[in-house]
Structures are given as C-alpha cells and as structure tokens.
Amino acid sequence: MPVLGWFLGSTIKEYIQQADHWIAFGLLTFLGIRMIIEGRVPVKDKKIKNPTSWRVLLPMSIATSIDALAVGISFSFFYDNILFPALLIGLVTLGVSLSGIYMGKKAGSKIAGKAEIAGGIILIIIGLKILIQHLIG
Numbered sequence: 001m002p003v004l005g006w007f008l009g010s011t012i013k014e015y016i017q018q019a020d021h022w023i024a025f026g027l028l029t030f031l032g033i034r035m036i037i038e039g040r041v042p043v044k045d046k047k048i049k050n051p052t053s054w055r056v057l058l059p060m061s062i063a064t065s066i067d068a069l070a071v072g073i074s075f076s077f078f079y080d081n082i083l084f085p086a087l088l089i090g091l092v093t094l095g096v097s098l099s100g101i102y103m104g105k106k107a108g109s110k111i112a113g114k115a116e117i118a119g120g121i122i123l124i125i126i127g128l129k130i131l132i133q134h135l136i137g
Helices: 002-040 054-076 083-136
Strands: none
Touching: 002 054, 002 083, 054 083
C-alpha cells in the first residue's frame, strides 16, 4: 500500500506541489491524533475480538492499509524512488509485529495504550519536522 500511495501521489504531485508539506503534515497529524485517541481508551473498555477471524482480519488489514496508503502519498512528495522506503517499511513492520506479539504476551494490557499514544506522538513530530523543514527552506 505505501507503493500504491506513492504512485497515486506521484501522479497528482505536480498539481499540489505548493501544498505538499501541508498535506504530509495533515495526513501524519491525522493518523497520530487517531492513534492517541485510540490509545486513551482503557483496555477493559475495548472489545476483544478474535484476530484470526476473517470478519476481524479483513477490516483490520484494510484500515492498516489505508494508513500505509496515506504514508505512501506523503512519501511521493519527498522521495523520487519508493523502493527503499517500502522495503524499510516492510522490514520494520515485520520486526515490530514480531516483537509486538512477544511483548503482547508478556505485558500487553499494561503498555497497550501507552505504546499507541507514543506512536501517535511520533507521527505528529515527523509531520511537524516535514512542515518546519519545508517552511524554513
């Protein structure tokens, strides 16, 4: 999905190049705020669903893919080649997913919301960095 988003962003890049930094900032901030909001919901209030069920797995994968699509669109404004970023996203996702499974078994209910909030804050900081770098020059 990051590659698809990059191709989509590359096709419209010339039309929105003047505002690309604002779009990247907006997308990353939106995703970050959404993660922070979801991270604030107490674990006991979240509905626990079977992640191996197709009814759960399909919407979760689409939601995750939409986020990756948005990141790919943001990348199209700043990278001419998506191969390395997409490969890096895939490897980091694999590593984080495997460690998340391991950590989830050990301390999932204790750090779940905090990790999601931290991830949201990191996305917002990345968006701010992009915006500031573009505005300053």
